[in-house]
Amino acid sequence: MEIKQGQLLQGIGSPADLKKLGKEQLHQLCDELRQYIIDVVSVHGGHFAASLGVVELTTALHYVYNTPYDQLVWDVGHQAYGHKILTGRMDNFATNRKYGGLSGFPKRSESEYDTFGVGHSSTSISAALGMAMAAKYKGEDRKSVAVIGDGSMTAGMAFEAMNHAGVTDADVLIILNDNCMSIDPNVGALKEYLTDITTSPAYNKLKDDVWKALGKLPVGKNFTREMASKLEHSIKGMVSKSSNLFEALNLRYFGPIDGHNITKLVDTLSDLKNIPGPKILHVITVKGKGYALAEKDQTKWHAPGLFDKITGEIYKKSFDTPQPPKYQDVFGHTILELAEKNDRIFGITPAMPSGSSLKIMMDKMPQRAIDVGICEQHAVTVSAGLATQGMKVFCNIYSSFMQRAYDQVVHDVAIQKLPVVFCLDRAGLVGEDGPTHHGAYDIAYMRCIPNLVVSAPMNESELRNLMYTAQLDETEHPFVIRYPRGEGVMPEWKTEMKAITVGTGRRLKEGEEIAVLSLGHPGNFAASAIREVRQYGINAGHYDMRFVKPLDEAMLHEIFKRYRKIITVEDGTITGGFGSAVLEFMSAHNYQAQVRILGIPDRIVEHGTLKELHRECGFDANAIADVLKEMMKEKVSVSLHQ
Structure with a gap:
């Protein structure tokens, strides 16, 4: 579709050109500007109604x-x-x-x-x-x-x-x-x-x-x-x-x-x-x-994706097979499922009920699922207040927005050891919203706080298990569950929920010489990479650590005794993150191993699709496979010459 500017708009290269217009021409210019925004966003996407x-x-x-x-x-x-x-x-x-x-x-x-x-x-x-x-x-x-x-x-x-x-x-x-x-x-x-x-x-x-x-x-x-x-x-x-x-x-x-x-x-x-x-x-x-459908349903048309500007049809991808849900929707349905069985569960969000999917619970239990407005600090402390009275509060905040309430996490929750559950949506890279919204830092800034449990699920089932564990009476610590924007990996996601022992990981695959330790959703990238490098004779182990605090020290002892080469993978900053925690453990226990840390580099990452950014930052499946081959180059060389 060719997009053209209106007669007046095409002559505006700067505000200086705008000032050349007579006041009586501004109404036409506004009509042309509005139409141009509609034309471009309908074809290329972006925020719309605002x-x-x-x-x-x-x-x-x-x-x-x-x-x-x-x-x-x-x-x-x-x-x-x-x-x-x-x-x-x-x-x-x-x-x-x-x-x-x-x-x-x-x-x-x-x-x-x-x-x-x-x-x-x-x-x-x-x-x-x-x-x-x-x-x-x-x-x-x-x-x-x-x-x-x-x-x-x-x-x-x-x-x-x-x-x-x-x-x-x-x-x-x-x-x-x-x-x-x-x-x-x-x-x-x-x-x-x-x-x-x-x-x-x-x-x-x-x-x-x-x-x-x-x-x-x-x-x-x-x-x-x-x-x-x-x-x-x-x-x-x-x-x-x-x-x-x-x-x-x-x-x-x-x-x-x-x-x-x-x-x-x-x-x-x-x-x-x-x-x-x-x-x-x-x-x-x-x-x-100026766009009737957007005026009528402002939430839906805040950022609708691509659409037909004439009919208003929002284009959705069609699939022949069932697709995995978004992590946020798994959270939304799971908290309602838990709240129906536990009448002490509350949900709190700062102005993101639709984005976080807490609205699912709000529609059924408006007294127990509350939007507090754009007030992240208040959201954390009101959750702490509820927790003092025996409530099990799931405080759902986007990872980058949680940065705004850091003092409240330390002062009002952690010091008092109140069992607030922080569900950090959009953890990791978020795509087109760019650096102001990337959830790059929460692993690093949360794991340094005493009394906090910090976890990340590899898939939808693990998210449900972590949420179930966090609301149990015996879970008396503040509990962080971080998960990414977008879809998971399990079309059949509604699994039976089971308690997880806090601070324990999962051995997904034993290997030889080299192992990949992953935290959260990037574990799926690691699993794909490990399958890819089998053709080169590389038999890599894979461990889903689940918790960055407390670390599964028993599993880490086993890993460092078994493997001489280790790769850590996370969708958080490599400075002070999960990989750093593994290195701290290695140093504290005098282990010797070759360790490579993959994650978000120590620089500002700009915007793009998630696939583009994962590739740029070097922790998508192809990048992990490349590091595996590089660290096992002798094995690869032998394989290629056989």
Whole structure:
């Protein structure tokens, strides 16, 4: 399918070109930009509904502000596709999220217009405030704007940033992109009227004049300005309840306004640009705007994959034989199965009920399966609180998001030895979402914490067994279960659950001279590699360790006594990870062996498909087979000459 830009859009190579358009042309440009996003994403994939909802806002921001000199910070970045297209990346936009192509998120190394790299939510206000403070210090007339969604606004970090912003005189604008529910549902003429008054140059000039005049009175500048400020806050508070929260934080509140009225947005932003100090603009948008199906089912169309833009059919792979389920779905069905038998089980997730599949339990047991919003720290500590009362809590958090709650894991769970079960979804490389979402570090940062059990299943059956073990009364430690994004290996996955002795691995195959020790799903890559190298006369042993903490020391003693060459395989960072733990054991017990560690290298891994990234990082089946052949090259040489 040939994708063409509209008449106006094809002439936009940068925001400078955008500014050449008359205000009356912006509506057509927005229609063309929205259609281009639909065309590209339907054919090439990516996030969808979020960017459609901010087409007008994106256009207005680049039309009014002098980007990149003025700093524009997007929250998360799902909504930044229009931003990328308008800032010189239109011709390459089809490579979005593809190996070697554009990132799916704003990225500083990709463009000067991407002022801050984002992937996790709720960072925009802090970043923009820092930029505004630096501009003031350097004496620059540089504007800073943070665009944050109402979902991202649920995180504590956003409120920490607003709390700080309110006591500064930094020139920062916070745009609350509200695409769900208004802070105050009473949106109508009165609110529009308030916005017209508070954003008009005349109103703000009058207020500034009043402040200046009061400052000349003999009673003292501080007193009179304080009175003027209280007067304004009181009037706005009586008229607009939604302003109270932000005004209480010393942020001048404007809105809400229609986020799809491009003329109104341009006029409002032009006025706000001339109002100094910290302020917040409340914009109402519709996620998926302009594509009816996405407007109707925003969750489904957040990142639908490839689809027919005319019929709305989302293309699914068809298979002749049953396929393995996603690990997340195994978790979702298994926790419900366990909860039906154990009435003390709770499920907690920070804003990812569909992504983690906890929604399966939420639909059946809403009192015991809870979405706490984008609040990873709170998710961990509320789980700890439940555990103090005898509840068995499965706290399901994406691996990279768990990084945000590390102190709570240590302080609130591990020190108190509370038996919270941390199910770390998307552990390892995650594919197209790239470095902000790769779950590369959890093995290393979890195994150094006392009192924690850290485990990884090789397949769906093992995931079920680990979950079953973790909720038993005799399991009194915090328990980490990490598993990857995507499908497992067992079409017939619903096996009977069995308890596993904590800290024990499995010997899958005995071998000679060389053994592969694997942790988690990459064990399947190792098994394939071991089968591949048999043709070269290599009889490699294979051990699924299951636990990186505690290690199966009895099994490791057996391995080091039997094999002189060892390969460890993991989908975590090789620095401080599973392989490092094996080396520590070897050193502590004075064993001598040739050891190769395969896993995620000590560098930032960019985006691509899982297969592409596993190959790049050197721990897919082919890479493991190559290392086996390299370490057993004498055996291979003999085999090839026979």
